[in-house]
Amino acid sequence: MPSVPHNPQAHHRSHRQSVLREAWVAGSCASVLSALALGWAGHREVRSAAAPLNAVSHWRWGRRALFQRGISGRHTLLGFFIHHCASVWWAGLHAAVRGRSPRAQQPAVVLAGAAATSAIACVVDFQYTPERLTPGFEHHLSRLALAGVYAMFALGLAAGALAVRRSAARAAAGLQDRSHGL
Numbered sequence: 001m002p003s004v005p006h007n008p009q010a011h012h013r014s015h016r017q018s019v020l021r022e023a024w025v026a027g028s029c030a031s032v033l034s035a036l037a038l039g040w041a042g043h044r045e046v047r048s049a050a051a052p053l054n055a056v057s058h059w060r061w062g063r064r065a066l067f068q069r070g071i072s073g074r075h076t077l078l079g080f081f082i083h084h085c086a087s088v089w090w091a092g093l094h095a096a097v098r099g100r101s102p103r104a105q106q107p108a109v110v111l112a113g114a115a116a117t118s119a120i121a122c123v124v125d126f127q128y129t130p131e132r133l134t135p136g137f138e139h140h141l142s143r144l145a146l147a148g149v150y151a152m153f154a155l156g157l158a159a160g161a162l163a164v165r166r167s168a169a170r171a172a173a174g175l176q177d178r179s180h181g182l
Contacts (some may be wrong), residue, residue: 026160
């Protein structure tokens with residue numbers, strides 16, 4: 001069987017595409033799970049499921065967004081959009097630094113990486129980010145609730161990353177089977 005020439009540009013493009021795909025899927029999973037946790041914790045702690053996500057919109061609307069308790073496009077939708085974009089960004093970082101070994105596909109390894117990414121995101125969000133650009137939901141939630149939000153973020157990140165990685169591995173195995181005439 002003739003060997004296939006190695007094309008570094010195609011390999012780099014393929015890796016970049018897989019990182020972007022994983023960032024989108026894993027970031028979306030992490031965003032949705034952590035947003036649900038924000039809503040649950042907000043309802044439980046401040047009797048407003050919308051208040052934590054509304055607070056994220058303080059990036060655009062300033063401090064008054066921190067006091068919005070009802071669901072609105074102006075605050076809730078924008079807050080979710082910002083939260084979602086940040087989640088996809090962190091998922092992209094997680095995907096970009098992952099290893100390519102078979103071990104990097106193991107659930108425990110993926111979960112550990114997702115937990116580390118979530119912990120780093122938490123530290124950056126609350127220790128190194130200027131007040132104007134913090135998530136905002138910390139104004140409504142206890143530290144325990146925040147820990148739960150970031151834990152759900154890690155679980156969503158891991159679930160999405162595993163789904164993408166397993167799908168890619170199945171696709172690669174199918175291509176390999178076809179190339180060997182199986």
